[in-house]
Amino acid sequence: MAKTKVSSEKGGSQPKTRTKQVRKFKGIFLSALTLNVFCLSLLAQPSPLPTPEDFFGFRVGADYHLLNYEQAINYWKKLESQSPKIKLFEYGRSSQGRPMILAAISTAENLSRLEHYKDISKRLALAKGLSTSEAQSLAAQGKAIVWIDGGLHADEVAPAQHIVELTYDLLSDPSPQTQKILEDVLTLLVLPNPDGMDLVAEWYAKNLGTPYETSPLPGLYQEYIGHDNNRDSFMLSVPETQSLNRVIHHDWYPHIFYNHHQTSPFPALIFVPPDSEPTNPNLPPLLLRWQNFIGTAIAKAFESEGKQGVISRFLFDTWYPGYITQVCDFHNIISTFSETFLFEYATPHFYKAEDFPPEYRDFTISLFFTNPWLGGWWHLRDAVEYCLTASKSVLDLAAKHKQELLYAKYAMGLESIERYKKEPPFGWVIPPGQRDEGAAARLINNLIALDLEVFQAEEDFRADGAPYPKGTYVLPTSQPFGRLLKTLFEAQVYPDLRRFPSLWQSIVEPIELKVPPLRTYDVLGWTLPYQMGVATSPLYSPLEIKMKRISRAALPEAQITGVGGYGYAISYANIDSVIFLNRLLKSGAQVFWAKEGFPAQDGQKKIFFAGDLIIPAGAFPPEKMKPLADEFHLQVFRLKREPRCPKQKVSLPRTALYQPWSHNMDEGWTRLVLEKHGFPYTSLHNAEIQAGDLRERFDVIILPNESPDFILNGHPMGTMPPEYIGGILPSGVRALGEFLKEGGVLVALGSSCDFAIQQFHLPVQNVASSLKPEEYFASGLLVRVRLDQSHPLAYGMPNEVAGFFANSPVFQDLPVPADSRPPVVVGKYAAEDLVLSGWMLGEQFLKSKAAVVEVPYGKGKIILLGFRVQHRGQTVGTFKLLFNSLYNAGSRDLP
Numbered sequence: 001m002a003k004t005k006v007s008s009e010k011g012g013s014q015p016k017t018r019t020k021q022v023r024k025f026k027g028i029f030l031s032a033l034t035l036n037v038f039c040l041s042l043l044a045q046p047s048p049l050p051t052p053e054d055f056f057g058f059r060v061g062a063d064y065h066l067l068n069y070e071q072a073i074n075y076w077k078k079l080e081s082q083s084p085k086i087k088l089f090e091y092g093r094s095s096q097g098r099p100m101i102l103a104a105i106s107t108a109e110n111l112s113r114l115e116h117y118k119d120i121s122k123r124l125a126l127a128k129g130l131s132t133s134e135a136q137s138l139a140a141q142g143k144a145i146v147w148i149d150g151g152l153h154a155d156e157v158a159p160a161q162h163i164v165e166l167t168y169d170l171l172s173d174p175s176p177q178t179q180k181i182l183e184d185v186l187t188l189l190v191l192p193n194p195d196g197m198d199l200v201a202e203w204y205a206k207n208l209g210t211p212y213e214t215s216p217l218p219g220l221y222q223e224y225i226g227h228d229n230n231r232d233s234f235m236l237s238v239p240e241t242q243s244l245n246r247v248i249h250h251d252w253y254p255h256i257f258y259n260h261h262q263t264s265p266f267p268a269l270i271f272v273p274p275d276s277e278p279t280n281p282n283l284p285p286l287l288l289r290w291q292n293f294i295g296t297a298i299a300k301a302f303e304s305e306g307k308q309g310v311i312s313r314f315l316f317d318t319w320y321p322g323y324i325t326q327v328c329d330f331h332n333i334i335s336t337f338s339e340t341f342l343f344e345y346a347t348p349h350f351y352k353a354e355d356f357p358p359e360y361r362d363f364t365i366s367l368f369f370t371n372p373w374l375g376g377w378w379h380l381r382d383a384v385e386y387c388l389t390a391s392k393s394v395l396d397l398a399a400k401h402k403q404e405l406l407y408a409k410y411a412m413g414l415e416s417i418e419r420y421k422k423e424p425p426f427g428w429v430i431p432p433g434q435r436d437e438g439a440a441a442r443l444i445n446n447l448i449a450l451d452l453e454v455f456q457a458e459e460d461f462r463a464d465g466a467p468y469p470k471g472t473y474v475l476p477t478s479q480p481f482g483r484l485l486k487t488l489f490e491a492q493v494y495p496d497l498r499r500f501p502s503l504w505q506s507i508v509e510p511i512e513l514k515v516p517p518l519r520t521y522d523v524l525g526w527t528l529p530y531q532m533g534v535a536t537s538p539l540y541s542p543l544e545i546k547m548k549r550i551s552r553a554a555l556p557e558a559q560i561t562g563v564g565g566y567g568y569a570i571s572y573a574n575i576d577s578v579i580f581l582n583r584l585l586k587s588g589a590q591v592f593w594a595k596e597g598f599p600a601q602d603g604q605k606k607i608f609f610a611g612d613l614i615i616p617a618g619a620f621p622p623e624k625m626k627p628l629a630d631e632f633h634l635q636v637f638r639l640k641r642e643p644r645c646p647k648q649k650v651s652l653p654r655t656a657l658y659q660p661w662s663h664n665m666d667e668g669w670t671r672l673v674l675e676k677h678g679f680p681y682t683s684l685h686n687a688e689i690q691a692g693d694l695r696e697r698f699d700v701i702i703l704p705n706e707s708p709d710f711i712l713n714g715h716p717m718g719t720m721p722p723e724y725i726g727g728i729l730p731s732g733v734r735a736l737g738e739f740l741k742e743g744g745v746l747v748a749l750g751s752s753c754d755f756a757i758q759q760f761h762l763p764v765q766n767v768a769s770s771l772k773p774e775e776y777f778a779s780g781l782l783v784r785v786r787l788d789q790s791h792p793l794a795y796g797m798p799n800e801v802a803g804f805f806a807n808s809p810v811f812q813d814l815p816v817p818a819d820s821r822p823p824v825v826v827g828k829y830a831a832e833d834l835v836l837s838g839w840m841l842g843e844q845f846l847k848s849k850a851a852v853v854e855v856p857y858g859k860g861k862i863i864l865l866g867f868r869v870q871h872r873g874q875t876v877g878t879f880k881l882l883f884n885s886l887y888n889a890g891s892r893d894l895p
C-alpha cells in the first residue's frame with residue numbers, strides 16, 4: 001500500500017501554510033463583524049487538521065526526536081477539537097497517575113452510535129442466547145473493532161511514535177481504502193504505557209549528544225514491573241493492566257487486537273505471525289488460522305511496498321498466557337503482534353553485512369523470510385514507516401472482512417460453549433474451607449475480572465464420586481472464554497519437541513534432535529491455583545446442579561467466638577492475615593507468634609498451630625477488633641488465659657530492598673508485593689550500601705533476583721552516565737558483612753543467592769551452577785517443595801507448596817567449620833513427583849536438595865530463597881517465605 005508514503009509526505013510543509021491562512025481570516029472575522037456572509041462561508045469549510053509536523057515542529061520519527069506522552073495526548077486533543085471522526089476516552093490512571101486515554105476513530109456517524117456497536121460486539125462475544133442467523137444479522141450490522149497499541153514496552157520507541165502519525169493519516173487521508181476503513185472499522189488507538197513513554201523520552205533527551213545517548217534506562221519503564229507489563233495479563237497486578245483488561249474485556253470486546261513491539265530478530269526488520277512453536281493447545285483453532293491469515297496479509301503488504309526483511313515463524317511462540325495478546329486470544333479476540341527492528345531510541349545506525357550474524361550473511365531466502373534486508377541505514381523513521389505499513393494492512397483487512405470477523409468471534413465463543421458440554425474437563429470446583437481463604441478469594445475475583453463466569457452451588461452435591469457442600473465455587477469450561485479457564489487451571493504438559501520432529505520442522509526430512517534446550521519464549525508451567533495455594537478439583541463428568549452466578553468471591557463472615565479477657569488467637573494461614581498483622585503492628589499492638597500448637601482452652605483439643613497469632617487484648621478491646629475482623633473476614637477466638645506455649649514477639653522489621661541500576665523486574669515485583677501487603681521499606685542503591693552503618697538503619701536487607709556479577713560490578717565504565725556505573729563493589733560487600741555481624745538479616749532471592757554464597761563464603765553450594773545444558777534445563781515451571789512447618793520461615797504455610805523454579809539455585813550443605821553454626825534447611829525439593837506443572841530436564845539434580853536455607857552469619861543470618869517466591873506477583877502460595885523472612889529479622893523469642 002503506497003498510501004503510507006503519500007500520506008506521510010503530505011504531512012510536510014504544504015498544509016502548514018493553509019492552516020496559517022485560515023487563522024488569519026478568522027482574525028478578520030472577529031474584528032470586522034459586518035463581513036458575516038463571507039466569513040461564515042469560510043468557517044463552513046472544515047479547517048485542515050494540523051499535521052504532526054505542524055504541531056510538534058518535527059516529523060514523527062525524525063532522527064534524535066522522541067515525542068513524550070503529554071505531547072501525543074495534546075495532539076490527540078487538538079485533533080478531537082477539529083475532527084468529528086475522533087473521540088477520546090479516559091479509561092484509567094497509570095501507576096504514576098497519568099490519565100490512560102484511547103482514541104476511537106471512525107466516521108462521525110459511527111462514532112455517534114458507539115454504544116450500539118459496542119453492544120453488538122459484546123453480544124457476539126458472549127455468544128449465549130444468539131442463534132446463528134441472529135449472529136449473522138448482527139455481524140452484518142456491526143463494525144469491526146480493531147485495537148492498535150504502541151509503546152507497551154516503552155524503550156521500544158517506534159510503535160508509540162507511529163500511533164501519533166497513524167491518527168493523523170486515518171483522519172486526513174481521502175483515499176478510498178481509508179474511507180472504507182472509517183466506514184467499516186472502529187479503530188482504537190492506544191498508548192498503553194504513559195509513564196514509560198515519558199520516562200524514556202526524558203532519559204533520551206537528557207543524554208542526547210553525550211556518550212550515553214543510547215544507554216539503557218537505569219530502572220523500570222513501568223513503575224513496578226517494567227517489561228513484565230506484558231506478562232501480567234491474567235494476574236492483573238498493576239493499575240495499567242487492570243485498566244487495559246477492563247476496557248478490552250468489559251467495554252469494547254474488540255475483534256482484532258494488534259500489539260506492537262520493537263525487538264525484531266536482527267537482521268530481520270519486522271517479525272509478524274505465523275508464530276513459532278510450541279503452540280498453546282488451548283487456543284481456538286479458528287483463531288490460530290486467522291492469526292496466520294492476518295500475519296500473512298501484513299507480510300504481503302510489505303512485499304507490495306517493496307519493503308524488505310519480514311520474518312515469521314521465528315523466536316516468538318504462543319505458549320505462555322500472560323502476554324496481553326494471549327489473554328485476548330483466550331477471549332476470542334484475534335490478536336496479532338509484530339516486532340519491528342530497532343537500534344536505540346531515535347538514534348540512527350548504519351549496518352554493514354559484516355555486522356550480520358554469520359547465518360544471515362549469504363542472504364538465504366526461506367518461505368518465512370522471503371526478502372532479506374541487505375543492510376544500510378536504519379532510522380527511527382524507517383521503523384515508524386514499518387509500523388504504519390503493518391497497522392494499515394491490518395485495518396485494510398478488517399474493513400474487507402468485517403462481517404466474517406464479527407461472525408468468527410461468535411463462532412469461537414459458541415464452539416467453546418458447545419465443545420465443553422461434551423468434552424472433559426467440564427470445569428473445576430473450588431470447595432469452601434480452603435486452608436487460605438484469602439488466596440481462594442483473590443483467585444476467584446481475578447477470574448471474574450477476566451470476564452469468566454463463576455458460580456456458587458446452592459445445594460450439596462457429588463461430582464466424580466466426591467461430596468461437595470453448598471457454597472462450593474463452580475467454574476464450568478462450557479463458557480465463551482472457557483479455554484482461558486482451562487489454560488490457567490490445568491497442569492501444563494509441555495510438548496517435548498524432540499519426540500515428533502516431523503510435527504513442527506517444515507523440512508523434507510526432519511532432524512532428530514537429541515539435546516535440549518527446546519525452549520519456549522517464556523515459562524513452561526504456570527497453573528494458577530498451584531501458584532496461589534488454592535485447592536481445586538477438575539470435573540470429569542458433566543455437572544447439573546442448582547447454582548448462581550456471582551460477581552465477587554463471597555468470603556466467610558468474620559466471627560469473634562469464645563469468651564475471655566486475655567486476648568485473641570487468629571490463624572496465620574490466610575494471606576490477608578499478613579495485611580491485618582502489619583496494620584496491627586503499625587498501630588502499636590503487641591502480637592506474638594505461637595512457637596508450638598496450643599488448645600483454644602485448657603483441656604480442649606488443640607486448634608491453633610505454630611505460627612498462629614496471639615494478641616493480648618491490652619490496647620485492643622473487642623470493639624476495636626470487630627471492624628478489623630470484618631474487614632479481613634477473620635475468625636477470631638477470644639482467649640481466657642495466656643496460652644502456655646512458647647512465643648515469639650513479632651515486630652515490624654525495618655526493611656531495605658536493594659535496587660540495582662538496571663531493568664530489574666524482580667526488584668519491582670518485590671516492591672509491589674511488599675506494598676500490597678503493607679510492609680514499609682526503603683530502596684537502597686550502591687552508594688548507600690557502600691556508605692555502611694546499615695545495621696543502625698535496618699533489620700533486614702533484601703537482594704532481588706539479579707546476577708552475582710551485576711550486583712558486585714554493575715555497569716562497566718563508559719556504558720552509562722557516571723552516577724550509574726559500578727555495583728556494590730568490595731566496599732559494599734564489607735558493609736553488608738558488618739551489617740550481618742551486628743545481627744542484620746540478608747534475604748537473597750533467586751540468583752542473588754549465588755552472590756551471597758560467593759561473597760560470604762557460605763558453607764552451601766549451588767549444585768545447579770555447574771550442570772551442562774544437555775543434562776539440565778529448567779527455565780520456568782512449578783515444582784513440589786516440602787517445608788518444615790515448625791520453622792518460623794514457614795509459619796502459616798502448608799507442608800507442601802508449588803515453587804516457581806526458573807534456573808534457580810539448588811542447595812547442598814558443605815562441611816561447616818568447627819566454630820560455626822550449621823545452616824538450617826527450611827524447604828526441600830520433593831524426592832518424588834517433583835514436577836507439578838511444566839517440564840524440565842534433569843529432575844534428579846533437584847530431588848531432596850535444599851530450596852530454602854537459613855545460614856547463621858555473625859550475630860545475624862543470611863536467608864537463601866532459591867526458587868522464586870514472589871515471581872511476577874503470581875506465587876501467592878509462597879509469598880509468606882519472603883514475609884516471614886522479614887518478620888524474623890525484626891522479631892525475638894520471649895525469655
Ligand SMILES: [Zn+2]
Nearest residue numbers: 153156261262
Ligand atoms: Zn516488547
